[in-house]
Amino acid sequence: GANKMEFKGLSAAKAQVYNSDGDINTTIGYVADDNERVSMEVGLNSNFSTGAIEHQLAANVTRYNEEYNLNAKSFDATYTYDTNIYNPVWETPSLNFDVPLLLTTDTNLTSYGIADTLSFDQDKYQLTLGARYQQLETEQTGGILSSGTKYDESAITPSVAFLTKMTDQTSLYANYIEGLSKGATAPTSAENSGEIFAPYKTKQKEIGIKMDRGEFTHTLSLYEIEKPNSYTDTDTNVFSYAGEQRNRGVEWGFFGSPAESVRLMGGITYIDAKLTKTNDGVNEGNQAAGVPKWQSKIGAEWDLPFIENLTLTANANAVSKQYLENDNIQSLPGHTTYDIGARYLTSVNQTPLTIRARVDNVMNKAYWTTASYNDLALGDPRTFMLSAT
Incomplete structure (x- = not known):
């Protein structure tokens, strides 16, 4: 896959x-961004047996490259405006669009993963063992805001999962997984604008019932990240990593058909996103910014008879x-949005065609x-x- 984006x-x-x-x-x-992304993935799946044990083996290699400019x-005081949010009056400034390059960030992500699901006693018990090697390369060059930061970090992260079928209708499961994530970049509004931070590990534990x-x-699942x-x-207006965030949550999800030609799916999630370790204990125990405690969704489909x-x-x-x-002083109110749509299946010259429309x-x-960086943003309008696919 490849993607190119430009914004002015x-x-x-x-x-x-x-x-x-x-x-x-x-x-x-005047602001201008552009980035180019290229990604690839190749994988192999295999099923085989060793005695009474069934194996489902999966292996893959992924590669991702992004160049961001x-x-x-500079935000010149010449173009400072006083207006009103209820009755805004703007003048379009005559800016020089020959703008300087502030920084270029080049990122390469490489991953090699393998996992084997072992099934025992006619699939009554399933054990999944996996490992992934990840390499994350980030380099910042050029421009007046470039910090010259360069990282080349790698890690081998494990994953393990266990599932048991208590009855034909009920299964219990538990899993543990680790991952390596790209470090954040300080926003342009921060004192240390453009500084890139080292990659970090995330750890997730989960237990549940199906x-x-x-x-x-x-x-129904319980998890901790x-x-x-x-x-x-x-x-200080300095952007940094200062502590640890622990997300504990419970999630209920469902899908099914209460009547012929009607399907329902949805769920509810509760997240306790707490700051467990902070610099000098400031804001420790507070709810992490930008994480709502409750989220819910429901979807329905109806095949017209x-x-x-x-x-x-x-x-x-x-x-x-x-x-x-993170100081938990200002908050954004909750909201609910609704979407509607339709899907039509047909064919053109014996080629299957699906047309989708959505609002x-x-x-x-x-x-x-x-x-990003806890700034306010407006939600998408209608x-x-x-x-068509």
């Missing part, structure tokens, strides 16, 4: 609403409030969400999409 536009920096009337002060600057013109009741299948915590300090091969779809997604920063956020709900 006018952007506001450090916009501030400074009174209850909605008066706002902001500085406008950030260009921007119940197949015929028309409906339910899964440990990862380093990063944020921009509000006093009077129009062959036409399926109507509907989805609802709900998210509870989330804190904007996301059909009620055009206005809501806040979080973006969006129409059409595709």
